[in-house]
Amino acid sequence: MVAPAMVWELRTVGGSVRRSLTRSGPERYTAVQSLKAAGAALLAWALTGWWWHAPLALLAPWTALFLMQSTVYRSLVAGLQQFVVVVLGTLLAALAGVLTDSTMGALAVALPLTVLLGNYARFGGQGLYAPTAALFVIAGGSYGPVALGHRLLETAVGAVVGITVNALVLPPEHARRVRQLRTQLAMESGRLLDDAAGHFAHGEPGDGPGDWRDRAQWLGDILTELREAQRWSQESNRLNPGRHMRRSAGPDDSPGLPDTAWYDLTDHLSGLTRTLTDLDARPDDLPAEALRPLPSLLHGAALVFHRDAAAKTGSGDGGAGPDGPYDEDALATAWRARDELLAALPHTGRATSTGAALSVDTERLLSALARALAPEARAV
Numbered sequence: 001m002v003a004p005a006m007v008w009e010l011r012t013v014g015g016s017v018r019r020s021l022t023r024s025g026p027e028r029y030t031a032v033q034s035l036k037a038a039g040a041a042l043l044a045w046a047l048t049g050w051w052w053h054a055p056l057a058l059l060a061p062w063t064a065l066f067l068m069q070s071t072v073y074r075s076l077v078a079g080l081q082q083f084v085v086v087v088l089g090t091l092l093a094a095l096a097g098v099l100t101d102s103t104m105g106a107l108a109v110a111l112p113l114t115v116l117l118g119n120y121a122r123f124g125g126q127g128l129y130a131p132t133a134a135l136f137v138i139a140g141g142s143y144g145p146v147a148l149g150h151r152l153l154e155t156a157v158g159a160v161v162g163i164t165v166n167a168l169v170l171p172p173e174h175a176r177r178v179r180q181l182r183t184q185l186a187m188e189s190g191r192l193l194d195d196a197a198g199h200f201a202h203g204e205p206g207d208g209p210g211d212w213r214d215r216a217q218w219l220g221d222i223l224t225e226l227r228e229a230q231r232w233s234q235e236s237n238r239l240n241p242g243r244h245m246r247r248s249a250g251p252d253d254s255p256g257l258p259d260t261a262w263y264d265l266t267d268h269l270s271g272l273t274r275t276l277t278d279l280d281a282r283p284d285d286l287p288a289e290a291l292r293p294l295p296s297l298l299h300g301a302a303l304v305f306h307r308d309a310a311a312k313t314g315s316g317d318g319g320a321g322p323d324g325p326y327d328e329d330a331l332a333t334a335w336r337a338r339d340e341l342l343a344a345l346p347h348t349g350r351a352t353s354t355g356a357a358l359s360v361d362t363e364r365l366l367s368a369l370a371r372a373l374a375p376e377a378r379a380v
Helices: 002-022 026-051 059-066 072-100 103-118 121-140 145-168 175-202 212-236 261-281 294-313 325-344 351-373
Strands: none
Touching (some): 059 072, 059 145, 072 121, 121 145, 175 294, 212 261, 294 325
16 A cells, blocks of 8 residues: 555656756746755855854854745745844843743743744744744853844844845746636636537437536636735735846736636636536426527637637637637627527426526626627726
């Protein structure tokens, strides 16, 4: 049982290493940030330990190592938080040492206070360094002004080195993740509708995929991840000297469907897939002539999503872009198919509720696409 797990783990790690070397992505980002953290720690040690011969030089690389945050802005905020926390922890430890004149007594007094201080919400994740700084001071056994000044200066050097390296050496940005998620949203939406269209065009009653609802809910998860990535992207541009040298993908500069449209689109896709799943389970609810236009309707909507994904990746076919006639023609085809479906729907009997649900859900989806494709929507 252990061997297969180890083989799987080694393959997973090997795949991550390979991806970090061959293409941009989270693996390469992690590798770059890790190497930057190691480089910042080495530089901080070279300044304080090798050149300055500071009495507790390890504080500088220790601080630099943990200030390699996901954004330059976060590094600066974390650096300020950590320095304040270290100052407070150092002063409390020195006071406890002077009052008790005992290592054990100083620990008994300082650690409860610094741990409580570290849990103060304003310090965030940096609060942990209050008791850590107290331990360094008490273990060192020297509470004089010179010794304390050295510790604070070493911490400050590490903070400056960590922040500077993160800001000037390949400063992190998260715009690429935003673009990837936007493309994934459009691509998966198109695939979902294409699969449903293919099933109702060629499938036998009852053999439709059972994961349509799960895939539609997954689109909502991707949208949530996109919102988080946008927040990181906006933060990564703050105080980032590299933002003018890189192509940034903020909320307004992506071609195709605007981000604000996806809240309605994912909701309507989820409603439509529920109706289609119910219809697939009860194919006799609607007559065959009413279902005949459905694949064309679904495929026309899918084309709009596919075209949006192509626009976001830059793989479109020239003039038929998201601002050209391609999307409007595909959407017009979907609307015509919906008109044919409505004309064929019976208005009495058991099919009434099923037909009404299908009519409402398709109208909502196509209307949301029409609003998203409008020039004023793209300009938002």
